[in-house]
Amino acid sequence: MIFILLITVLLAWLVVRQYQKVSRLPPGPVSIPLLGNLPQIIYYLWTTGSVVSTLDLFRKKYGNIFTLWVGPIPHVSIADYDTAHEVFVKNAGKYADKFNPPLFRDLKHDLGVATTNGDHWQEMRRFALQTLRNMGVGKDVMEDKIMEEFNARCADIDKAAVDGVTVSHAAEFFDLTVGSIINSILVGKRFEDNNKQEFLTIKSALDKAFEFISPFDMTVPVWVLKRFFSQHYEKMMKVMTECQDFAANEAVQRYKLFKAGKYVVEKDNVSDYTDAFLLKIQQDGENSDFNLESLKTMLFDLWITGQETTTTTLISGFNQLLLHPEVMEKAREEIMKITNNGSRPLSLSDRSSTPYLNATIGEIQRHASILNINFWRINREPTYMGGHPVDSGAFVAAQLSVLHVNETIFENPQEFNPERFISDEKLLQKVIPFGVGKRSCLGESLARSELYLVSLLGQIHIFVQFFILQIFGNLLLRYNFKPHGKLSTKEVTPYGFAKRPFKLEMKFVKI
Template sequence: MLFILLISALLAWLVVRQYQKVSRLPPGPVSLPLIGNLPQIVFYLWSTGSVVSTLDLLRKRYGNIFTLWVGPIPHVSIADYDTAHEVFVKNASKYADKFHAPLFREVKKEQGVLATNGEHWQEMRRFALQTFRNMGVGKDVMEEKIMGELNARCADIDKAAVDGVTVSHAADFFDLTVGSIINSILVGKRFDENNKQEFLTIKNALDRAFELFTPFDLTVPSWVLKTFFPRRYENIMKVNDECKNFAAKEADLRYAELKAGKYLIDENNIHDFTDAFLLKIQQDGENSDFNIESLKTMIIDLWITGQETTTTTLISGFNQLLLHPEVMEKARKEVLKITKNGSRPLSLSDRSSTPYLNATIGEIQRHASILNINFWRINHEPTYMGGHPVDSGAFVTAQLSALHVNDTIFKNAETFDPERFIRDEKLLQKVIPFGLGKRSCLGESLARSELYLIFGNLLLRYNFKPHGKLSTTEVMPYSFAKRPFKLEMEFLKI
């Protein structure tokens, strides 16, 4: 009898405590002590068929700011641009700390920019941004590099043409183009047909890593994976090491030569990110921030953010253009007019003169919206967001996938309609695939340049037709990030 009373008292206390916590947070599904909303989350994922559909359902049911309890921790999702801007831009410093999944922390070992906070993250981000500026990202120097890689890929396409037509998997074309750009920036080495296998080794390792990670891996403690799923844990760690070692092979070799006195870096002649990083080591010696393991982690972090997201957006974009040939033709006519009927390549300086192409790329990014689940920030003190109280200790994020399908912001959100941004020019700023605030994507400037130059110049050079079926069905609807479609298309030389 006493035992039953104790259990009843404990349960009553947990329920009251949970109710008190819920009252200090935005609305959401009824949560239970300890397990939170896990049963509902599983049901919603099953019934809606994807992470994005689940988040959109919750937004419609509970408003643009809603709370989900993942176990005992509340996660506050913001699916409204104005509130997200208020929280993460106007109060950027308060939300600079990201929650990092226990597995990510173990994989990254508190190094790099993807899974760190505090002084190390600030130092690595500051160094990377300064290095990219010095290397000309967003300027003429980087435009030349992007166009050089695009020209090389187009030469391969033209060489393989039969009667003016080349059939290619979009992933093969864009992976190698974007991968070569980012690799030349990071380690000064580009990819072509002669060393394509090296690129494929890195890319295949990255693909395996993306396919392995699930929301489950990102929420449970590492010891759970080690104890109950040891093979899965070992596989994840193995794939991560393979990715890092392949991507940073050139940096490893150069570091060994630097230590042996066989390689000296001229600060007035920096070739790539690795040179800049090793120069810092050469000048100041190794420390907790600048060392070879930190460099290798930075390279794979930048590889992931600079290659995967841009490639997926390009593939998604051409899939949409093939589904909507009238949009493709209208964008082509605009680009032809600006370049005097294709007598010169499209340049970054043309951006202000191509409103329809800009709108088309914006709509492509809105639909692609790579992250199904955005990275969480830590709320360190009680505050209000969009009129709702948010207690300290909660995780908060601008849930980009839900924001980009929010039909109160984007009318008929499921429709692919670049004209929406012509009708309302200010609407384009609410497409935020690179995030907001201090944790926004490091490679935003490079990615925007790549998307504009690649989309625009390919439309100048080729007509495109689908080779096989087209689809917008998600490849991995339950993963934390979208995977590109298996798109095969025909390049028809203009």
């Protein structure tokens, strides 16, 4: 009898405590003590078929700011641009700290910039931004680097052409183009015939890893993965460790020469990110921020963020253009007009003269919307968001994938329609594929440039925006594109934390 009474009192206390916590948070489905909303989340994932549709269902039911309890921790999702801007831009200092997934902490030991917090994150971000600026990211010198690599890849395409037509896997073309540019920026080495196959092998393994790494893997303690899912854990760690070693291999060799006194960095002759990092050590000595392990982790973070965001957007973009050839033709006509019928390459300086291309890239980025689930920030003190109380200890995120399909912002969101940005220029500001606030994507500038120039249709990340713009635009100047095999907009990883591009094959038809 006493035991039953104790259990009853405990359950009552848990229910009252849960109710008190819920009252200090935005609305959401009824949660169970300890389990939270996990039963509902699992059910709707199964019935709707994807993470994004599940989150969108909760948005429609509970509003643009809603709470889901993942176990005992409340997660507040923001699917409204104005609220996201208010929280993460105007009050950016409050939400600089990210939730660091245990899996990443086990791999990177709280080093790098992607998921770390505090003084180390601030120092690494500050150094990376300054180094990339010094190297000309977003300027003519970076545009020249992108075009040099772009021309080399197009030469390979032309060389393989039969009657002016080359069939290629989009992923291989874009991976090599983007990867080579990023690698040259980070370690001063591009991918050529003697080393490109190793890169493609590593990249293929990374792609497969992204397909089987789930939100579950990103949230549970590492000991759970090691004990109950040991083979799965070892497989994930093996792939990520191999990728990190590959990204840092050139830098490690240079570091060894540097420590042996056989390599000295000249202050006025810094050729890549690794040189800049070694110069910092050369001037100030090694410390907890600037050392070999930190260098390896930073190279991995920059390589992953720049590579994945850019290539995923480019592949998704060309898939959309092949599905909507009228959009491709209209963008090409605009580019041809400002480049005197293709007599010169498209430049970043042309961006103000290509409104339709900019709109097309914006629509591509809205549909590509890389993250199914955005990285969570930690709310440190009680506050209000969009009129709702948000208690301290809650995780908060602008859920970009849901924001980009919010019909109150983007009319008929499932349609691919660049014209929406022509009729409302301010709407383009609400496409935020790289996040908002202090923890937005470090590679945004580079990504945006790449997109515009290769098709002048795009923008992404300090690494990714610079690419997409250049690659999109200039590809449209040189080639017409046709599908080779089926086309589809079906989500490849509907239950993953990040989107994976459709495995697209296409014909490059020389213009």
